[in-house]
Amino acid sequence: MNRDRAPRGGRRESRQERQFRSENPQDDRPVRHARGAGHGRPWLKIIGGTAVLVLAATGGGGYFVYSRLNANIASSALYSGTTGDAGVQKADAQGRYPVNVLVIGTDSRSSEENCKLGGACGDTGSNADVELLVHLSADRSNITAMSIPRDTITDLPGCENAETGQSVAERTGQINGALAYGPGCSVAAVHQLTGVTIDHFVMVDFSGVIAMSDATGGVQVCVSADVYDTYSHLKLSKGKHTLKGEGALQFVRTRHGFGDGSDLGRTYGQHAFLSGAIQSIKDKGTLLNPTKLYGVADAATKALTVDDGLNSISKLADLATEMNKVDTDRITFTTMQTAADPDNANRVIPAEAAEKLFATIAADQSLTDGDGDDTSTATATSSAAATTAAVDATSTESVSRAFAVQVSNRSAVDGRATQMTTALQDLGYTKAVTDSSSGSTQASTQILYKGKAQLEKAQQLAADLNVPSSLIDSSTEVDGVTLVLGKDWTTGDTYPKTTKKSRKAALADSHASNAKKSSCVPVSTYNTVTYKGVSMTPTEAYAAATTVKDSDD
Template sequence: MSGEQQPVRHSTGAARRGRWLTFTLYTLVVLLLATAGGGFVLYTRLNANISSSELYTGTTGSAGVQQADDQGRFPVNVLVIGTDSRSSKANCKLGGACDETHSNADVELLVHVSADRTNITAMSIPRDTMTDLPGCDDPATGESVGERYGQINTSLNYGPGCQVAAVHQLTGITIDHFVLVDFAGVIAMSDATGGVEVCVDNNVYDTYSHLKLSKGKHTLKGEAALQFVRTRHGFGDGSDLGRTYGQHAFLSAAIRALKDRGTLLNPTKLYGVANAATKALTVDEKLSGIPDLVELAGEFNKVDTDRITFTTMQTVPDPENPNRVVPADAAQKLFDTIIADRSLSKDKTAATSTATSSASPTPQATTSTFFSVQVRNRSGQDGRAKRLTRALKTEGYIAATDSSSGDDQATSAILYNGSRQLAQAEQLATDLNMPSSLLATDEEVDAVTLVVGEDWTKGTTYPKITKAQREEALSDAHASSADKSGCVPVSTQNTVTYQGVSMSPVRAYELATDVPDSDA
């Protein structure tokens, strides 16, 4: 997006809203680590604090149906929602604008935990995204709203289940849980960790969020931490999208701190934090107890920080309003990659490379004999069906090339007809490293049929993801890894105003000698 347009987006209201992308997931992780070693008494004390609500309250459809991988494991998708609600005195004091009665989704972070628990993708959805919104019934108020076109974060006005419906409709991604957090308890949590270390690549003073830091590393606690994640005028190009640089950096640092500091496993020290966190937490009904939350935390904690990838949904300016955005064409590739449970983390092994995928399949038979397989080429690459037919014959399959013509197909598939062929299709999927989500019934096939799509143009086993596919999915998505500790780029544009004069946050820092630094 152009530098001229972005800095003006929401320039009036941004300083009044909490930027809770980081603290929402941060709340969950702190809470779960705190309670994991706390025993039954701690569970009992904190359970009563947690509020819950229906996962999906759209008037049509559902939150999606999760697909298992080839070993029967399921990915987990959690919609983390940060709300700008001023429903309590504490939230009012922290967020300002106490006369506001609405409750928008100020931040939306869709967290995908892979079925094999080896990687996480956390995708930010800009709050000012314009899209078609679903109709919803709010179970808390009884209020209903019809289908409409609008800003995606307004769906929270009709309950978190409506926000889930809006994100699912936009992305097509199945959502298993939501976690909603407001302002309360955030300061106590950042203090309990001993602070979070961040870095900025230049002096910065955002006169809207009041963040003021010198160039270099800083350990932030309390309100300084809040200022950092609220800052949008200070980072990148000063826009809402540039703000995600700071948020992703802060959350990455918080996750590293949580994993590295043993004090977080001491429930005595963290009980006060967990108590405040649970009071600020609303979850779906399947996560309404501490044991359920701890189990979910365990799934998060299985993933190393270098396998956690932060991204932002690709957008372009809204043709009707340059201060709003709409999904870019590239966003669909990112959505599809998450739906297919394909890792966006850089793999240290050759498992996701085309070199590995060119190896011959190793049979792991689950049926008593090998069977007939028809192979169709819908990849757009000549010779693919013949190549795979030869490979399957080598492994003992009764394979034949299907010479019928047809349109190219984006995604590969294994077609089967009836329960008898299901076991055969599952065996073939295992031998070819294909996820079971690519199995589909087809009453017209006489034998198990392998359809080779455009996602499989090389090799004889199905690739998890190639470098080119990863780069395509992450194009313009501001991707970063949780194990990186680089410095956040400070805006060099005139994105702030000091003493009535428009200037860069770097210049504002130089002039505001009477304003103490945030970590002073």
Template sequence: MSDPWDGPAGQATRSRGTPVPGQRGAEPDGTRPPGGRSASRARGGPRSRRRPAGRGRRFLKITGICLSVLIVVTAGAGWWFYQHLNGNIHSVSLDGKGGTEKADAFGRTPINILVMGSDGRTSAKDCKLGGGCAKTGVQTGSNADVQMVLHISADRSNATVMSIPRDTMTEVPACKDSESGQSTAGYYGQINSALQYGPACQVATVHRLTGIPIDHFVKLDFSGVVKMSDAVGGVSVCVSDDVYDTYSHLKLSKGTHTLKGVAALEFVRSRHGFGDGSDLGRTISQHIFLSAMIRKFKSAGTLTDPTAVYDLADAATKALTVDDGLGSVNKLIALADDVNKVPTERITFATMQTAPDPADSDRVVVGAGARSLFSTIADDQPLTTGSGKKSAAASATAKATATASAVPAARITVTVENGTRITGRASAVAAALAGKGFSPGTTTANAPSAATTTTLTYGAGRKPEAQTVAKALGLPSSHLEQGTGAGLTLVIGGDWPSGNSYPGGSSSPAPADTKAAVGGAHASTADQAKTCAKVSPYKTVSLDGVAMTPAQAYAAARNKPDSDA
């Protein structure tokens, strides 16, 4: 190893012909005159310039001390930097509420992280950025208006980011916030409201809806988005037309823009400016923003500039609330490294498929195809091939699953009966169904008589629903039979004495049916740099009390500066 200053370590190098300080020149006859230095002086010869050995030793000693101080100071600065970043991080325990990941055949485990964007106005800064505090002032609660499940495969070759619209109706389980003490016995409501009972409750709710094990979470608030976008030097996005969302205040002309700070926040918050003016359109524009940010992270220079790295690390640790499994700089660095390993063409963005809520047209429920998307993520199956193309539709088994998934689990009610002599079997399986997003109307009872074999009986026209239930529980199709009743009745037999999945079912998941998993999910990949956010063609905004399209509002607000001005 070479020393950066003096060539080979421990050796001082000088150019030829340069005298070493204190070196004697040779006498004419090549011999040293007798009598030493005093004799030489007596003869009137030149005075020797050799430095005393003591002075050389003092010089080396001083140099060594200086180097030691430099090393100590440098190490101390690094330690301070590390401790400073660790001190920025706010972490919360998940208490195992998100389930547990299963290792693959090589002992590797995937990573599933719930990324949450909070709408909380819990500080004066967030009140200023988010608005809405004029009458209430600084608030205490918050909702998870952004929810994305980030899945990184066990082999780190691919990743999926699935957004869950905030207006999704689902079952929120019993929860208690470890920090605020606020609790709930559970209820049926809008999915984003679970954050009021703490991040762990939001994780548990998403896990219950999707069946996907979630072992980590990351939460950002309004100011966090501003800090992160500033730290990366801005994010480049494209809009398909002039847009002015009078609610989020995003105002941009048609084309490509680099957004920082408040402008970036306005973009990711805009729901009236894009798509159909609902939260569904917003998830797509958020995917465009995140894809651009990922490309920025991976671009040359972003992570090699020490100043940029420090600013990014400082901003990230200040902006994020994470679970205690990510609660250190080293763990966050390891996570960033895992994400960095995945090529952009193999990072798939998708939005959970939805259907209108029969009880409220302004809300949605899990739609056709969503169960295929959930199971693809839970089973650690990729949505792209090694070349970045969408995976081919799979086998007939997967196609049958896609057909069954056409019936949303949230609409399926099952009567679970215990045909064993084991107390609590029906309740355990019913709870497993609830955890997979099936209707809270599912009931339990004792079977009229003991049953040797587990059977799922369905009424006329209810076979697709029965197939959905069977898929969720790993129950072979040979255990399904049509009965005379109207609904679905699952009798737990002696062949299923324990566990939430039928024993002897398929030990490996069926190949992913990508067509069903991403159908209607607005799928895209992170390498699609030329994709523009589609500005809404509908009258989704209002200016001076007049309803108009975002493009019309842009034209009517000429005096208002653009967000990136």
């Protein structure tokens, strides 16, 4: 049993001993997501189907059913940061909007039931066990679901919880702790970290995971080897299993059993569980059976807390309908790339590669691996805009480019602004100039304009350079039109298409998987658990714990 310990770089020891002791005795206009006065997509889809099928099946009792489900839903403000907002969503060239939903799984022990399930009953606060940013593309062709490890250290915004009166100043801390000031503070923290606009949140607690997994009849998962996580209590033999109840909760909470035994390993299980939930709902015909569907929707609406923009069955149904347009094989699960925190080996910080992943999501670019070097929604719509505008890059007669463009380099590549200024002058932008001032780098390219009079010029520039319309934004900090070159555009004279190469770069070291092609979750080979006082691997613990029942028994 003298194996090496797991690599540093994830939360593992800080609460481990204490936990072990405790557990073992839609509008078409752009929307600005500002301050208002669990597990995601499968449950949204279920609720949406219920709104149609259950009401039809119940006939005259439909209104009662609808009212009861509506009454189940708890909601709060989307954004509770003390400054700013959750971002401004931008349309593509066809006027369509992407949708981003932050799915939060809370470890709250506020109820007796959650205390019993989660252990550590002395903890009265609420942290995020799960933070999953789900991006639905503007053309409804793909979904990207990015996990943010709960032990990520980052700059956190100031927040004020209108419901509790609690407030907190800006500080550096662990991102999952923002939930202590309400889900709106988690939204503020994730938006600040990623730069991605957040339209909605969905939050679920321990008991909610159990209720919904039971209502669906169980979720099929697979593990690569025998596993016993003595902290979450997950115990499964190698292979496939159908999990319900506490077994389902144990699976999504397990971190010591998977990967390297850190919180990064936990995301493997969560992605596999969500993939299994999607398949389970489809395979068992739940969406076509009003009786089953009502039971699931009743459990889901009781378990969820959502933002005020999703606070009714009709609103949830609208979102579910849009998400249901995406085929399972066009859903990509990924995890934000991380590096070890230099100040604390048991915590992580965003890796430099994460900036490219954030920028790809913000630009509405697909991360689903299709056939060939297919372009993203954003790039395709930009090309369509260029065609519509009849832009001819070789002619300066058809479209006037005689307006000032300032080019700023925020790409971290020396000389990029000068390169692009020359390229613009060759295209006929004779008044293009290089901004020689220095500034910090930024993940995503932007075209900024000041005032409505400059909007058409900004759109013209975007069309010429193949820049997605989602990257055009108004700003009072610029004069005229400014091209800001981000880290997502470091070479070439036109904005890069989404190709296999660019997808690979964005997904590097992110443990990406496809919802339809998910494989067995890798069981940790390190000494990440302790059984009867002896440190060992989860597989060794499984063999030793002969009197402990498996989680699917």
